Amino acid sequence: xxxxxxxxxxxxxxxxxxxxxxxxxxxxxxxxxxxxxxxxxxxxxxxxxxxxxxxxxxxxxxxxxxxxxxxxxxxxxxxxxxxxxxxxxxxxxxxxxxxxxxxxxxxxxxxxxxxxxxxxxxxxxxxxxxxxxxxxxxxxxxxxxxxxxxxxxxxxxxxxxxxxxxxxxxxxxxxxxxxxxxxxxxxxxxxxxxxxxxxxxxxxxxxxxxxxxxxxxxxxxxxxxxx
Amino acid sequence: xxxxxxxxxxxxxxxxxxxxxxxxxxxxxxxxxxxxxxxxxxxxxxxxxxxxxxxxxxxxxxxxxxxxxxxxxxxxxxxxxxxxxxxxxxxxxxxxxxxxxxxxxxxxxxxxxxxxxxxxxxxxxxxxxxxxxxxxxxxxxxxxxxxxxxxxxxxxxxxxxxxxxxxxxxxxxxxxxxxxxxxxxxxxxxxxxxxxxxxxxxxxxxxxxxxxxxxxxxxxxxxxxxxxxxxxxxxxxxxxxxxxxxxxxxxxxxxxxxxxxxxxxxxxxxxxxxxxxxxxxxxxxxxxxxxxxxxxxxxxxxxxxxxxxxxxxxxxxxxxxxxxxxxxxxxxxxxxxxxxxxxxxxxxxxxxxxxxxxxxxxxxxxxxxxxxxxxxxxxxxxxxxxxxxxxxxxxxx
Numbered sequence: 001x002x003x004x005x006x007x008x009x010x011x012x013x014x015x016x017x018x019x020x021x022x023x024x025x026x027x028x029x030x031x032x033x034x035x036x037x038x039x040x041x042x043x044x045x046x047x048x049x050x051x052x053x054x055x056x057x058x059x060x061x062x063x064x065x066x067x068x069x070x071x072x073x074x075x076x077x078x079x080x081x082x083x084x085x086x087x088x089x090x091x092x093x094x095x096x097x098x099x100x101x102x103x104x105x106x107x108x109x110x111x112x113x114x115x116x117x118x119x120x121x122x123x124x125x126x127x128x129x130x131x132x133x134x135x136x137x138x139x140x141x142x143x144x145x146x147x148x149x150x151x152x153x154x155x156x157x158x159x160x161x162x163x164x165x166x167x168x169x170x171x172x173x174x175x176x177x178x179x180x181x182x183x184x185x186x187x188x189x190x191x192x193x194x195x196x197x198x199x200x201x202x203x204x205x206x207x208x209x210x211x212x213x214x215x216x217x218x219x220x221x222x223x224x225x226x227x
Numbered sequence: 228x229x230x231x232x233x234x235x236x237x238x239x240x241x242x243x244x245x246x247x248x249x250x251x252x253x254x255x256x257x258x259x260x261x262x263x264x265x266x267x268x269x270x271x272x273x274x275x276x277x278x279x280x281x282x283x284x285x286x287x288x289x290x291x292x293x294x295x296x297x298x299x300x301x302x303x304x305x306x307x308x309x310x311x312x313x314x315x316x317x318x319x320x321x322x323x324x325x326x327x328x329x330x331x332x333x334x335x336x337x338x339x340x341x342x343x344x345x346x347x348x349x350x351x352x353x354x355x356x357x358x359x360x361x362x363x364x365x366x367x368x369x370x371x372x373x374x375x376x377x378x379x380x381x382x383x384x385x386x387x388x389x390x391x392x393x394x395x396x397x398x399x400x401x402x403x404x405x406x407x408x409x410x411x412x413x414x415x416x417x418x419x420x421x422x423x424x425x426x427x428x429x430x431x432x433x434x435x436x437x438x439x440x441x442x443x444x445x446x447x448x449x450x451x452x453x454x455x456x457x458x459x460x461x462x463x464x465x466x467x468x469x470x471x472x473x474x475x476x477x478x479x480x481x482x483x484x485x486x487x488x489x490x491x492x493x494x495x496x497x498x499x500x501x502x503x504x505x506x507x508x509x510x511x512x513x514x515x516x517x518x519x520x521x522x523x524x525x526x527x528x529x530x531x532x533x534x535x536x537x538x539x540x541x542x543x544x545x546x547x548x549x550x551x552x553x554x555x556x557x558x559x560x561x562x563x564x565x566x567x568x569x570x571x572x573x574x575x576x577x578x579x580x581x582x583x584x585x586x587x588x589x590x591x592x593x594x595x596x597x598x599x600x601x602x603x604x605x606x607x608x609x610x611x612x613x614x615x616x617x618x619x620x621x622x623x624x
Contacts, residue, residue, distance in 0.1 A: 054617050075541050082539020093534045097243050109232060110539040
């Protein structure tokens with residue numbers, strides 16, 4: 001599914017070159033539930049951006065479902081993000097002027113799905129996350145947990161193989177966090193590969209495997225559940 | 228992503244900032260409105276001028292311009308009236324000709340008691356009345372009997388009436404025209420219109436005129452054709468007929484009023500263009516306003532752009548989204564401006580008595596031009612949006 005080969009990423013800050021990722025080698029199999037942990041500044045966000053095709057590595061190769069996407073141009077990367085990856089963010093990142101239903105329809109608009117089908121699939125996705133009674137609400141009228149569920153529905157509506165969640169429970173209370181993580185587990189059991197970036201060990205416990213990142217390198221990779 | 232979806236999206240985001248959108252549109256509304264007003268009034272004025280110059284109904288005047296040889300042979304040739312009664316009869320035989328309006332004009336004097344005025348005395352045939360509107364403000368017009376009986380009756384212009392009679396009623400008075408008595412039967416209406424100036428004139432039936440001045444030749448001949456299409460043919464045939472009868476090469480000519488009208492049309496068009504371009508400057512300023520607001524909008528919506536890109540929007544799709552948004556803004560403004568300009572132009576022409584003309588070309592041009600402004604001034608903001616880095620945009624607060 002995901003194969004990172006000696007990925008390096010550096011940024012120029014002023015004249016100084018900062019190496020954020022140093023030689024990352026990582027393989028994530030189909031259907032895995034992986035947590036990426038690390039202190040702030042460890043490079044886990046950059047790693048996440050590269051996995052999510054939002055950023056390109058400075059060197060190294062990234063194979064997503066067998067395709068080397070490290071050399072894709074912007075347009076091709078947009079297509080990969082649209083079709084193969086679903087994003088869930090800490091701040092939910094819903095468009096405030098669109099209803100829950102319209103927010104969920106958004107990725108399908110860029111995929112060129114017909115209006116009729118878009119609506120059907122968005123309703124289906126919202127039903128799946130248990131929000132069939134909140135479809136016509138604007139994000140403002142939803143609680144944090146409900147917003148995150150809308151975001152999850154939006155992430156899965158194009159039926160991607162991979163869902164990337166960046167601190168998905170960072171803005172939620174413990175109880176809501178738990179139900180959101182259970183939602184991810186449920187998705188994972190249906191075969192979707194889940195990668196969660198977090199700094200909370202309790203959240204990482206939901207994953208099958210935890211990858212520790214520190215100073216731009218993978219420090220450890222351990223399986224939590226007997227795989 | 229279809230155009231319609233982009234349009235709906237653009238409308239909803241313009242609706243989200245109603246006040247801002249309306250104020251931005253105002254620049255375009257005023258600009259397009261001003262251009263429409265100027266063009267409408269300019270074109271209306273042009274049409275009015277043209278209709279006044281060409282006069283009523285398919286007419287063309289025949290001119291006599293002797294060649295150098297003729298002038299050398301007879302230096303006094305210009306003092307003689309160029310059209311004889313045979314000429315008129317021959318011209319009436321041309322199939323395309325409906326009427327031959329002939330008149331003779333002499334400069335002379337008109338006197339009543341001790342008051343004397345220099346006047347131009349025009350003898351007219353009956354066809355003249357059909358073509359030239361000699362409407363009487365006072366008294367009666369010529370009757371057929373006046374023409375056939377060579378009665379000593381005349382119509383005087385408003386200006387001459389003021390000169391000779393002041394406030395008194397002139398109808399029935401006898402005035403001396405070239406020392407011969409003529410009864411005033413009517414006073415002509417004051418001339419109206421842009422090119423009409425009052426002059427001291429007396430109109431007489433041609434036979435009367437002939438007796439007074441002892442001349443039977445006409446100085447002016449105007450042809451009326453059955454239709455505008457036949458006018459050129461009729462004019463050409465008439466000129467060559469007259470040249471043949473008088474044994475001249477091309478001394479008799481027709482003046483094409485259409486050409487003169489076109490010349491004048493050109494003048495008004497240039498005027499419209501100049502004033503229109505000044506109005507166009509306000510449109511340009513409006514366009515800059517659109518660009519400004521779109522730049523603000525792009526910055527404010529950085530996060531939205533990041534989200535859309537994360538969800539799979541390509542840079543091209545983001546570019547198109549913002550272009551269509553600015554185009555929608557200017558298009559709506561342009562359409563409102565067209566109606567506003569149209570209304571104002573109609574209002575102005577209602578009060579100023581000057582016609583206005585809003586042609587479909589102008590409306591179409593206005594619509595297309597306001598769309599073009601949206602695209603031209605929207606390119607920079609839209610380009611800025613499309614060049615954004617999705618990661619940084621998502622982090623933008």
